Amino acid sequence: MYAIDDFVGAIRHCLQCNFCLSACPIYREELVEAHAPRGRLNLVEAALVDQRVAPNEKVRRRLDRCLLCASCARVCPGGIPLDDVFLAARVELSGKPGAGLTERFVVRQVLNRRVTSSLLKRSLSLARRLGLAPSDIPRVASSSFTRRAPREAAPRGPTAARVAYFVGCGTEYLFPDTGEALLRVLPDHGIAVVVPEGQTCCGLPALALGDLDATREAIEVFLAVFAALEVDAVVTDCTSCGHMLRQKAPYVLPPDDPRLKQLRALSEKIFEVTEFLERLGVQRKHPLPDVKVTYHVPCHRGWSEGVAAAPRRLLAQATGVRWTEMREPESCCGAGGYFFLRHRDVAERIRRRKIEDILATKADVVVTQCPACRYYLQQALADEGPRVLHPVALLAGMGP
Amino acid sequence: MTGLLRDLAALVDPRRVWGDVEDLVAYTNDATHRRELPAAVVAPESADEVAAVLRYANQRGIPVIPRGAGTGLAGGAVPVSGGLVLDLKRLNRILEIDHKNLTATVECGVVTGHFQREVEARGLFYPPDPQSLAVCTIGGNVATRAGGPRGVKYGTTKDYVLGLEAVLPDGSVISYGGKSVKMSAGYDLARVFTGSEGTLGVITKVTLRLLVLPPSRRIMIAAFPELDSAAEAVSALIARGAEPSMLEMLDRIAVTSLQRYLPLGLPPDLEAFLIIEVDGHPAKVEEDCALVAEVCREYGVHEVRVARDAAEAERIVQARRALFPAAARAAPNLVIEDATVPRTQVPAMVRAIRRIAERHQVLISITGHIGDGNLHPGIIMDRRFPESVRRAEQAMAEIAREALNLGGTLSGEHGIGLLKAPFLEWEFGEAGVSLMRRLKRAFDPHGIMNPGKILGGGTAGVRD
Numbered sequence: 016m017y018a019i020d021d022f023v024g025a026i027r028h029c030l031q032c033n034f035c036l037s038a039c040p041i042y043r044e045e046l047v048e049a050h051a052p053r054g055r056l057n058l059v060e061a062a063l064v065d066q067r068v069a070p071n072e073k074v075r076r077r078l079d080r081c082l083l084c085a086s087c088a089r090v091c092p093g094g095i096p097l098d099d100v101f102l103a104a105r106v107e108l109s110g111k112p113g114a115g116l117t118e119r120f121v122v123r124q125v126l127n128r129r130v131t132s133s134l135l136k137r138s139l140s141l142a143r144r145l146g147l148a149p150s151d152i153p154r155v156a157s158s159s160f161t162r163r164a165p166r167e168a169a170p171r172g173p174t175a176a177r178v179a180y181f182v183g184c185g186t187e188y189l190f191p192d193t194g195e196a197l198l199r200v201l202p203d204h205g206i207a208v209v210v211p212e213g214q215t216c217c218g219l220p221a222l223a224l225g226d227l228d229a230t231r232e233a234i235e236v237f238l239a240v241f242a243a244l245e246v247d248a249v250v251t252d253c254t255s256c257g258h259m260l261r262q263k264a265p266y267v268l269p270p271d272d273p274r275l276k277q278l279r280a281l282s283e284k285i286f287e288v289t290e291f292l293e294r295l296g297v298q299r300k301h302p303l304p305d306v307k308v309t310y311h312v313p314c315h316r317g318w319s320e321g322v323a324a325a326p327r328r329l330l331a332q333a334t335g336v337r338w339t340e341m342r343e344p345e346s347c348c349g350a351g352g353y354f355f356l357r358h359r360d361v362a363e364r365i366r367r368r369k370i371e372d373i374l375a376t377k378a379d380v381v382v383t384q385c386p387a388c389r390y391y392l393q394q395a396l397a398d399e400g401p402r403v404l405h406p407v408a409l410l411a412g413m414g415p
Numbered sequence: 416m417t418g419l420l421r422d423l424a425a426l427v428d429p430r431r432v433w434g435d436v437e438d439l440v441a442y443t444n445d446a447t448h449r450r451e452l453p454a455a456v457v458a459p460e461s462a463d464e465v466a467a468v469l470r471y472a473n474q475r476g477i478p479v480i481p482r483g484a485g486t487g488l489a490g491g492a493v494p495v496s497g498g499l500v501l502d503l504k505r506l507n508r509i510l511e512i513d514h515k516n517l518t519a520t521v522e523c524g525v526v527t528g529h530f531q532r533e534v535e536a537r538g539l540f541y542p543p544d545p546q547s548l549a550v551c552t553i554g555g556n557v558a559t560r561a562g563g564p565r566g567v568k569y570g571t572t573k574d575y576v577l578g579l580e581a582v583l584p585d586g587s588v589i590s591y592g593g594k595s596v597k598m599s600a601g602y603d604l605a606r607v608f609t610g611s612e613g614t615l616g617v618i619t620k621v622t623l624r625l626l627v628l629p630p631s632r633r634i635m636i637a638a639f640p641e642l643d644s645a646a647e648a649v650s651a652l653i654a655r656g657a658e659p660s661m662l663e664m665l666d667r668i669a670v671t672s673l674q675r676y677l678p679l680g681l682p683p684d685l686e687a688f689l690i691i692e693v694d695g696h697p698a699k700v701e702e703d704c705a706l707v708a709e710v711c712r713e714y715g716v717h718e719v720r721v722a723r724d725a726a727e728a729e730r731i732v733q734a735r736r737a738l739f740p741a742a743a744r745a746a747p748n749l750v751i752e753d754a755t756v757p758r759t760q761v762p763a764m765v766r767a768i769r770r771i772a773e774r775h776q777v778l779i780s781i782t783g784h785i786g787d788g789n790l791h792p793g794i795i796m797d798r799r800f801p802e803s804v805r806r807a808e809q810a811m812a813e814i815a816r817e818a819l820n821l822g823g824t825l826s827g828e829h830g831i832g833l834l835k836a837p838f839l840e841w842e843f844g845e846a847g848v849s850l851m852r853r854l855k856r857a858f859d860p861h862g863i864m865n866p867g868k869i870l871g872g873g874t875a876g877v878r879d
Contacts (some may be wrong), residue, residue, distance in 0.1 A: 027799060030743050031446045033486045036550040037526075046458070046504045047441075048485065050432065054441025061440045073437045092740035 035087035040347035052087035082351030084314035096348035109225030126216035132159035175205035183253035185386020196411035220260040258315035290321035309378035315384035325405040350391035431458040445487040445679030451492035458502040462619040470586030480615035483555030486547040489832025523554025540628040542569035560610040564661040567786030580620035613865040615858040632694035635721040645687035648714035661692035661785025676741040698798035747797040754818035755789040755827030767817040836871035
């Protein structure tokens, strides 16, 4: 479970090789070891395990300056789940004063309640007027996706599979077009889709705040809504939701929770939509021969082997787009969920590199399966630059 | 201490000075188990800033600990209490890659792996390849004479330093050598700084020799029932002119942990495994491959596999790369030794290490660069238990002693740092060490530069 006691073994196991230095997007910008994975791990050890340093606001602020991108965990020769250690540390420190009250309110009262877009818009504009929210937080879509989406979409032709669609907050509030594309593409390929009612957030924003209660609440709703469905898979269009539901969710419940087995079984059924489509094999073509496409690989890709490969293969096979790889397609864009709202300076510097790499490709479209990346990149690319879309949008024929 | 921070903030941008314990914790160690909290960290951006900080510290007798990426394996970058960590990572510009003279001039904080990619993109080659090359710095490599698998053919960092710029504790800047391949002028100050582990001054700029990138390389793996025959095969194939560019050995313990991590289908009951790479012109590479296979067979190899295609080669390279992660996963913590002996003494050294492991009841996996006699016994320990740390350090001392008995050296490529400082006299005797002390005093009369490293006598302690 996300409690520091459960990660002491992992922390002690660190060889201190510092190979994670090269993987950390923040370190890459700042060259400061206190803002690098080994430095953070040693701070967690000093403050929360050995109690050599008081676990105060300064500790919390340093651990907060981390994208939770999990790049360090991916390169760690010792296989230490560094991002889980950092999450557990945030949970541990969340009781301390100053721990993101506004964000906590948003997580608990908005994402976990899945309020309507219009209510969210009204409360955001109020918050902005009161100075409780920054002026440039993302614009919410005029109508939230699940309000207008059908509850079911029947397949064309014989049924190849039956799936439930987990609608992440990104699609719900920011990019309903991804959901619309998904509901068009899956039935086109013989996949029956249900959009279960009552679903809410995956819990990752709450977990990143260290709010374990709110995370557990989200996971409980996920279980209650999805566990009983008779489906072959649960698909998500968001790599971070998948990352949360596949890899993190089981650590949210206490180890003796009777629902854990059910949750694990359900977690195994989570698929990112392009990966699911690719596994099933795509027959129908959606020719887009004139579109030049490049791919930004989201950081939360480690939870399933095919997450990074699927869009490349799928789009090549199904659309015939002109594919072009950017330099370092796997490097972070700086968004990190809502990290960019809290640490603008470093997030913007990380993004600057990414934008240069994107522009150098002269692509018409950047595809990516993470709504936070999409939002943050699109904001910088503005109107004249390439559009940022989810890969399913191209399969649905939504070109640039 | 605020006085120190205020003073430093007047010398460099205050945003590059750190004094909060929450930041300092990240600078307490390198890749060893020794830890000590410094008083401050400062990150200069130029040789002038380095000089200003050194001049200040020298006047006040404040210890200065130069630092690259903190990946050292001998404790060379572990701070001393009250010391000032000089983080050199921001001096990270590649100043010039001179294709015609085959040289490059870089600042000390340039990351080795990044430099290699830049050089190779131009068809050139900088061979030294320490395991940590994705993060470690050229300055750190020069300061420790870092090596790597390619050492067997290409030598180590010391063989590529043509010249350097260094700042002395009094703030004066010296420059020795440059692009000339030949140089017979004065004492070789570049060599003195190379391997000085930050005890003489701060290396800020280095001119390195480059080679032309070999157009072709092939990799193979050979499994021997006995260690002695593997070692004899190694001597024989070098004597017959095969010129391998990498000659790595793994013992049974290492292969077992490797296969737990990356199944390779290697027979688990054999004593020694060799990973061999040859590079150069395609025809010569072909010839060498055949020669290596032939020699291995002559010496009773159980199986020798030459990679036939890129996929198979990648798998063997992966195995080589997986050695460290595999060991990392097997151990709570690891002390990686680098005692080095003449090539012919490798079997004797391996047997001695096994005896030492037995005597101290520690698990030691043996891998290493068998072609140049540079072994890496990985001593497995658990830093939570002082008894475990004590036994590991004792085993390390005996391995060092044994390497010297066999005509070898305390360190092949990691340096002496803190961990091996107590053994220095074993290798150089009283007269040798005394001369080294006087040499240090000539450069650093107030003893501010990385005290306790190489020559001992510092105050950096074992953690807790």
